[in-house]
Amino acid sequence: MKNFKSINTIKLLAVLFMSSIAFVSCSSDDDDHDDHDHEEELITTVLYTLTSPTGFVTIEFQDLDGAGGADGTYDVSGPLSANTTYTGVIKLLNETEDPAEDITLEVEEEGDEHEFFYTPSISDITITKEDADVDGNPIGIETTFTTGEAGTGTLTIELIHEPTKPNDGTSASAGGSTDVEVTFSIEVQ
Amino acid sequence: MGLVIAISSFSYSQNCDYIFLGEIKDFHDGTPIESATIHIIERDKYIVSDFDGKFKIENLCAGTLTLTMSHIGCETKTVSYTIENDISKIILLEHHLEELNEVTVSSNFKTEGTSIEQSISKADLEKYTDKSLGDALNAVSGVSSLNTGNTIVKPMIHGLHSSRLLIINNNVRLFDQEWGDEHAPNIDINSSDRVEVIKGANTLKYGSDAIGGLIxxxxxxxxxxxxxxxxxxxxxxxxxxxxxxxxxxxxxxxxxxxxxxxxxxxxxxxxxxxxxxxxxxxxxxxxxxxxxxxxxxxxxxxxxxxxxxxxxxxxxxxxxxxxxxxxxAINSREPRVIEDFSYNIDYPKQNILHHxxxxxxxxxxxxxxxxxxxxxxxxxxxxxxxxxxxxxxxxxxxxxxxxxxxxxxxxxxxxxxxxxxxxxxxxxxxxxxxxxxxxxxxxxxxxxxxxxxxxxxxxxxxxxxxxxxxxxxxxxxxxxxxxxxxxxxxxxxxxxxxxxxxxxxxxxxxxxxxxxxxxxxxxxxxxxxxxxxxxxxxxxxxxxxxxxxxxxxxxxxxxxxxxxxxxxxxxxxxxxxxxxxxxxxxxxxxxxxxxxxxxxxxxxxxxxxxxxxxxxxxxxxxxxxxxxxxxxxxxxxxxxxxxxxxxxxxxxxxxxxxxxxxxxxxxxxxxxxxxxxxxxxxxxxxxxxxxxxxxxxxxxxxxxxxxxxxxxxxxxxxxxxxxxxxxxxxxxxxxxxxxxxxxxxxxxxxxxxxxxxxxxxxxxxxxxxxxxxxxxxxxxxxxxxxxxxxxxxx
The missing domain is CATH 2.40.170.20 (TonB-dependent receptor, beta-barrel domain)
Incomplete structure (x- = not known):
C-alpha cells in the first residue's frame, strides 16, 4: 500500500513534468510567428547638407547594416567654396525602415537632452548653431557654416546624449554619452 | 508492585493474561538492536531489549498497547497495537547518526564525507540580511566576487564564476541567465538556513560543469x-x-x-x-x-x-x-554624473523576476x-x-x-x-x-x-x-x-x-x-x-x-x-x-x-x-x-x-x-x-x-x-x-x-x-x-x- 502510494507520487510528478512541457510547447507555438525585432533606433545615415546661394554640398555617412557586417561609407559630394557662408541642416535617418525614419525629429523633441557638435580641423571654418531647446541652449540641427581660406582637413560630427548644457561649445566639456561620431575628409577651395 | 496491583484491580473484569513479544531491528540491515528503551505508555513502565533485540510484556489486558522505543543514535518511534490475543511483532528502528544530524546540524556537517567545503551558518548569513549572496560568500576564503557596482554581485570561486559555478537552491539548480557577467544570482539570502561552498570535487550529483565549484x-x-x-x-x-x-x-x-x-x-x-x-x-x-x-x-x-x-x-x-x-571616464577618475541623494531608480536599470x-x-x-x-x-x-x-x-x-x-x-x-x-x-x-x-x-x-x-x-x-x-x-x-x-x-x-x-x-x-x-x-x-x-x-x-x-x-x-x-x-x-x-x-x-x-x-x-x-x-x-x-x-x-x-x-x-x-x-x-x-x-x-x-x-x-x-x-x-x-x-x-x-x-x-x-x-x-x-x-x-x-x- 505504501509502495503503491509512492508510485502514485512518482506518477504524479511525471504527469506534472509532461504537462508542463506540453504547456510550454503550446505557448512556444504561439511564438512561432517571426518575432524578429528590427533595429528601431538604429541610425544608418548621417546627412549634413550645406546650402549657399551658389550651390550645395552634401556630406553623408551611411551604414545600412548597422554595427558589424559591412563597413559604412563616407561620401562628400564636392569641395566647399572658400570665404562662403552656408546654411547647414543635419538629418539622421534609419533607412532600414520603409519609408526611412527621420530620427532628427526625436532629437529635436528631446532637444534639452541632446546636442550636436561640429569639429573641423581647418581652423578658419566657423560653425554656429542656429536653433535652441526649451531652455534656450543650442541643439545644432540647424547651423551656419562659414569657410575662410582654402585648405584640406576633416570634419567630425557628434551627437551627444545627456550633455551638460550649457557648455563651452566643445564635446569634451559636454560629457554625456556619444550616440553619433563620424569623421569626414573635406576640402575648401 | 503497587503499580501492578493497581493495574490488575483496575482491569479485573478483563482477561489479562495476553503476552506481547517484541523484536527490535535496524531498518537498514535487520540487525537486532540491543538495550533499546521501551516505554509502555499504558503502564508508564520502562523495559529494555535484550542482546537479541527482544523483549516481552506479560499479563496484558485486551485493549490498546502503546510503546515508545528509543535508542542512542535512533529516531524515537511510537507504535500502537490492539491486544486481542498473544502477539509477536518485529519493530524496525532507524539506526543512523546522520539522520540525527539532519535535525541538529553539527558545525562540521558535510554534504559528502570526502568533500572539501566551507559553510556559512544562519547566524553568519543574518549579518548579510540586506546584502546579496555574493557579499556573504566573500567572507569565505578562496571566494571573491565579480561586481557591477555594489549591488550586482556574482560569486566567484577560485577566480571562476558565471557558468562555471553551480548554484543549488533547495536542491534546484538555479537557471537565471547566469552566463552574464552583470547578472547576479536571483537568490534571497534570507530564505536559506545555511550555505555550503564546495571547492573540491564532490559535485556530480548536481552537474558535470562545476569547474569553479558549487554553492x-x-x-x-x-x-x-x-x-x-x-x-x-x-x-x-x-x-x-x-x-x-x-x-x-x-x-x-x-x-x-x-x-x-x-x-x-x-x-x-x-x-x-x-x-x-x-x-x-x-x-x-x-x-x-x-x-x-x-x-x-x-x-x-x-x-x-x-x-x-x-x-x-x-x-x-x-x-x-x-x-x-x-x-x-578613465581619465577623469570621477563619474560624469554626480547628483544629490535620491531613491529614484532611473535608467539604466535591470528588472528581474524569478520564480x-x-x-x-x-x-x-x-x-x-x-x-x-x-x-x-x-x-x-x-x-x-x-x-x-x-x-x-x-x-x-x-x-x-x-x-x-x-x-x-x-x-x-x-x-x-x-x-x-x-x-x-x-x-x-x-x-x-x-x-x-x-x-x-x-x-x-x-x-x-x-x-x-x-x-x-x-x-x-x-x-x-x-x-x-x-x-x-x-x-x-x-x-x-x-x-x-x-x-x-x-x-x-x-x-x-x-x-x-x-x-x-x-x-x-x-x-x-x-x-x-x-x-x-x-x-x-x-x-x-x-x-x-x-x-x-x-x-x-x-x-x-x-x-x-x-x-x-x-x-x-x-x-x-x-x-x-x-x-x-x-x-x-x-x-x-x-x-x-x-x-x-x-x-x-x-x-x-x-x-x-x-x-x-x-x-x-x-x-x-x-x-x-x-x-x-x-x-x-x-x-x-x-x-x-x-x-x-x-x-x-x-x-x-x-x-x-x-x-x-x-x-x-x-x-x-x-x-x-x-x-x-x-x-x-x-x-x-x-x-x-x-x-x-x-x-x-x-x-x-x-x-x-x-x-x-x-x-x-x-x-x-x-x-x-x-x-x-x-x-x-x-x-x-x-x-x-x-x-x-x-x-x-x-x-x-x-x-x-x-x-x-x-x-x-x-x-x-x-x-x-x-x-x-x-x-x-x-x-x-x-x-x-x-x-x-x-x-x-x-x-x-x-x-x-x-x-x-x-
Whole structure:
C-alpha cells in the first residue's frame, strides 16, 4: 500500500513534468510567428547638407547594416567654396525602415537632452548653431557654416546624449554619452 | 508492585493474561538492536531489549498497547497495537547518526564525507540580511566576487564564476541567465538556513560543469514537535539610507508536518563613495517563499516556492557611447554624473523576476535505501533598460524569458554497512524566449535546450577513520536556436556559410539571414575523493575531479554592443566544450582552541573560453573595441588558509589568506579578471555571561593584482585629432578596510529573544577601487556605512 502510494507520487510528478512541457510547447507555438525585432533606433545615415546661394554640398555617412557586417561609407559630394557662408541642416535617418525614419525629429523633441557638435580641423571654418531647446541652449540641427581660406582637413560630427548644457561649445566639456561620431575628409577651395 | 496491583484491580473484569513479544531491528540491515528503551505508555513502565533485540510484556489486558522505543543514535518511534490475543511483532528502528544530524546540524556537517567545503551558518548569513549572496560568500576564503557596482554581485570561486559555478537552491539548480557577467544570482539570502561552498570535487550529483565549484543553499530541517515560532529582523543603513525587513513564521507538528512562510523587502537609494553620491545606484527588492512538507523517517515530501523580484539601478555614469567616452571616464577618475541623494531608480536599470517551484518526495525501502523524486520549475524574466530616445525610452533593450523545468530521481543505497551509493537520472527542458518588442536584435536568441543525465557515486569507509568516494556522470545536451545574422558577418567575417551551411535558410531580410544553429554535446565527468581522520582533530582530504562544460548561449550567440563596457561582444558558433581537471587537497584541524585548514588546489582547463579584445571597429557611434570569445588552455593554482586561535576565554583570533595564480598557457600571459592575494584578520570578544555580548574588529586587505593581461590600446580620437591611450587593463592599487561588528542578546519576553547589532563597514571611509568591479573605471567603491540590526525571535 505504501509502495503503491509512492508510485502514485512518482506518477504524479511525471504527469506534472509532461504537462508542463506540453504547456510550454503550446505557448512556444504561439511564438512561432517571426518575432524578429528590427533595429528601431538604429541610425544608418548621417546627412549634413550645406546650402549657399551658389550651390550645395552634401556630406553623408551611411551604414545600412548597422554595427558589424559591412563597413559604412563616407561620401562628400564636392569641395566647399572658400570665404562662403552656408546654411547647414543635419538629418539622421534609419533607412532600414520603409519609408526611412527621420530620427532628427526625436532629437529635436528631446532637444534639452541632446546636442550636436561640429569639429573641423581647418581652423578658419566657423560653425554656429542656429536653433535652441526649451531652455534656450543650442541643439545644432540647424547651423551656419562659414569657410575662410582654402585648405584640406576633416570634419567630425557628434551627437551627444545627456550633455551638460550649457557648455563651452566643445564635446569634451559636454560629457554625456556619444550616440553619433563620424569623421569626414573635406576640402575648401 | 503497587503499580501492578493497581493495574490488575483496575482491569479485573478483563482477561489479562495476553503476552506481547517484541523484536527490535535496524531498518537498514535487520540487525537486532540491543538495550533499546521501551516505554509502555499504558503502564508508564520502562523495559529494555535484550542482546537479541527482544523483549516481552506479560499479563496484558485486551485493549490498546502503546510503546515508545528509543535508542542512542535512533529516531524515537511510537507504535500502537490492539491486544486481542498473544502477539509477536518485529519493530524496525532507524539506526543512523546522520539522520540525527539532519535535525541538529553539527558545525562540521558535510554534504559528502570526502568533500572539501566551507559553510556559512544562519547566524553568519543574518549579518548579510540586506546584502546579496555574493557579499556573504566573500567572507569565505578562496571566494571573491565579480561586481557591477555594489549591488550586482556574482560569486566567484577560485577566480571562476558565471557558468562555471553551480548554484543549488533547495536542491534546484538555479537557471537565471547566469552566463552574464552583470547578472547576479536571483537568490534571497534570507530564505536559506545555511550555505555550503564546495571547492573540491564532490559535485556530480548536481552537474558535470562545476569547474569553479558549487554553492549549495540549504533549507532548515525541522524537528517533529508541535511548535509555532518565527522571527522578524529589521536592518537599517546609513549608506544608501535604506535597509531590509525580513519575517518568517514556522509551524511544525509532532506528526512530521511542517510549513514555513517568509517574506523580505529591501530598498536602498543612491549609495555614497567617500567623495560623492553614486547617482542611480539604488535598488528595490521583494522576495517571498513558502514551503510545506511532511517528514518522517520512512517517507515524506517537501514543496517549495519562491519568488524574487529585483530592481537594480545601474550607475548613470557607466552608460557611455563609444571608446572616446570610455577614455574620458578613465581619465577623469570621477563619474560624469554626480547628483544629490535620491531613491529614484532611473535608467539604466535591470528588472528581474524569478520564480522557483519544486516538489520532492521520498520513500525508504527496507534493505535498500532512500528513493527521492523531484520535479522543479523556474521562470526567469530579465529586462534591462538603457538610456534611449523617444518612444523607446521606456522599452527594455534586453527582454528575455527563460523557462526551465526538470525531473530527477536519486536513489541513496545505504543498507551495506560501509558502502553508500547514490545514483540518479535527470531530464531537463529549457526554453529561452527573446521577447519581441525591444526594438533591437536580441543579444541572446530564442533557443531550446534538452538535457539528460545519469550518475552514480559511491562512498566507502575503508576503516573507522578513512573513507574514499568515486563517481561518474554522463550528460547529453542538445541546443536548438533560431537567430538572424548579418549576411556579411555570416558569409565573410566568420565564414559560417562554409562551416555551417546546414544552419542556413533562404530567408534573408534587411541584410540579415535567418539561421537555425543546432548543437549536440556528450559530456563525461568524474571524481575521486579520499578522507582520513587523525588524532588531535586533524583530518586530510584529497579530491580529484574531471568537469566538462558546454559553451553557454552568450559564448555561442551574443552579438552586439554592450553599453556599460563600450564594446562590441561577439559569440562564436565554433566554440567547443571546456574540459577541466581539478586537484584539491585540504589539511584541517577542527578545534576551538587552535584550528586551521590549509587547502592548495590546481586546475588545468583545456579549451577555457574567455572574452578578450581583438580589434577595433568603427560604427556610426564612433570607434569600439571588438571583444570576441576564444578558447585557450588555462591553469589556475592557489592556496586558501584559514586559522582560528583562542587567545583567552573571551578573546579569539580568526584569519584567512587566499593566494591564486591564473595563467593563459596558450599565449603565456596571465588570465584576465583573477582575484589578487587577499587576507583577513579578525579579533573577537565574546562574553556569554554579559547577554552574549560579541564584539569583532576585522581587517581585510586586498593587494594589487600585478598579474594581468595587457589589452590596452591606442585609438584615434577625431575630435582631439590625436591618438589616445585606452587603459582598460591596468589594475587598481591595494587597499585595506576595517570593519566593526557588535551584537548583544536579550530575553525580550516570555518565550522570545531580542538580538541587537551595531556594525560599521569601511570604518575609516577609505577611498578605493576593486579590480573585480566592472565599474571601476567610473567610480570609487562605497564609503563608510553604519548599520543597525534588530532581530526578534518568537
Amino acid at each position: 549549495l543553499l540549504q533549507p532548515r530541517r525541522y524537528a517533529a514537535i508541535d511548535s509555532l515560532f518565527g522571527s522578524t529582523m529589521v536592518s537599517l543603513n546609513s549608506n544608501g539610507r535604506g535597509g531590509n525587513i525580513n519575517s518568517e513564521i514556522i509551524k511544525t507538528y509532532a506528526s512530521g508536518l511542517y510549513g514555513r512562510i517568509q517574506t523580505s523587502y529591501k530598498q536602498f537609494g543612491d549609495f555614497k563613495s567617500p567623495d560623492y553620491y553614486l547617482t542611480n545606484s539604488g535598488l528595490k527588492n521583494i522576495n517571498a517563499s513558502a514551503r510545506i512538507g511532511y517528514r518522517t523517517f520512512e517517507k515524506g515530501f517537501d514543496a517549495y516556492y519562491s519568488v524574487v523580484s529585483n530592481e537594480f539601478a545601474i550607475l548613470q555614469a557607466s552608460h557611455i557611447g563609444n571608446v572616446g567616452d570610455l577614455v574620458a 522557483l517551484a519544486k516538489i520532492e518526495a521520498y520513500k525508504r525501502f527496507k534493505n535498500l535505501g532512500k528513493l527521492t523524486v523531484q520535479y522543479d520549475m523556474q521562470i526567469n524574466r530579465r529586462k534591462e533598460f538603457d538610456l534611449r530616445r523617444g518612444d523607446l525610452a521606456d522599452t527594455p533593450v534586453i527582454d528575455l524569458r527563460l523557462f526551465t523545468n526538470s525531473l530527477q530521481s536519486n536513489l541513496h543505497i545505504d543498507y551495506i554497512d560501509n558502502l553508500k551509493i547514490d545514483s540518479g537520472i535527470l531530464v531537463r527542458y529549457q526554453q529561452n524566449d527573446a521577447v519581441s518588442g525591444t526594438g533591437v536584435s536580441p543579444l541572446i536568441p530564442d533557443f531550446e535546450k534538452y538535457d539528460a543525465s545519469i550518475y552514480i557515486i559511491g562512498n566507502y569507509n575503508l576503516n573507522e577513520s578513512s573513507e574514499i568516494s568515486a563517481g561518474m556522470r554522463y550528460d547529453f545536451t542538445r541546443i536548438e536556436a533560431e537567430k538572424r545574422y548579418n549576411v556579411t558577418d555570416w558569409n565573410e567575417t566568420y565564414n559560417y556559410d562554409e562551416l555551417f551551411p546546414q544552419f542556413e535558410t533562404n530567408d534573408i531580410d534587411n541584410s540579415e539571414i535567418l539561421t537555425y544553429p543546432e548543437f549536440t554535446f556528450h559530456n563525461i565527468s568524474a571524481n575521486l575523493g579520499y578522507s582520513k581522520l587523525f588524532n588531535n582533530d586533524l583530518s586530510l582530504f584529497v579530491n580529484y575531479g574531471l568537469a566538462t562544460r558546454v559553451p553557454n548561449p552568450s559564448e555561442l550567440f551574443s552579438d552586439g554592443l554592450h553599453h556599460s563596457a563600450a564594446r562590441i561582444e561577439t559569440g562564436l558558433l565554433t566554440l567547443n566544450k571546456e574540459v577541466a581537471h581539478k586537484f584539491a587537497v585540504s589539511f584541517e584541524r577542527n578545534n576551538q582552541d587552535f584550528g586551521f585548514s590549509i587547502s592548495p588546489y590546481f586546475k588545468s582547463i583545456n579549451g577555457f573560453i574567455q572574452l578578450i579584445p581583438t580589434g577595433i571597429t568603427t560604427t556610426i557611434r564612433g570607434a569600439f573595441p571588438v571583444w570576441e570569445y576564444n578558447q585557450i588552455n588555462a591553469q589556475i593554482f592557489g592556496v586558501d588558509i584559514d586559522i582560528n586561535k583562542k587567545i583567552t576565554n573571551n578573546f579569539n583570533y580568526n584569519g584567512n589568506i587566499s593566494i591564486l595564480k591564473g595563467d593563459n598557457l596558450s599565449e603565456d600571459i596571465p588570465l584576465i579578471h583573477m582575484p589578487s592575494t587577499n587576507f583577513t584578520n579578525g579579533i573577537s570578544y565574546n562574553n556569554k555571561a554579559l547577554n552574549n555580548l560579541s564584539i569583532n574588529l576585522i581587517n581585510k586587505t586586498v593587494l594589487q593584482q600585478k598579474r594581468y593581461p595587457n589589452y590596452n590600446f591606442y585609438t584615434y580620437d577625431p575630435v582631439l585629432q590625436e591618438d589616445v591611450y585606452v587603459d582598460i587593463s591596468s589594475t587598481p592599487a591595494a587597499y585595506s578596510l576595517f570593519s566593526f561588528n557588535s551584537s548583544v542578546n536579550f530575553k525580550a519576553f516570555k518565550t522570545g529573544t531580542l538580538k541587537l547589532e551595531l556594525n560599521i563597514e569601511n570604518l575609516f571611509n577609505t577611498k578605493y577601487n576593486e579590480y573585480l568591479n566592472r565599474q571601476r573605471y567610473f567610480s570609487q567603491e562605497l564609503g563608510r556605512n553604519i548599520n543597525l540590526k534588530m532581530k526578534i525571535n518568537y
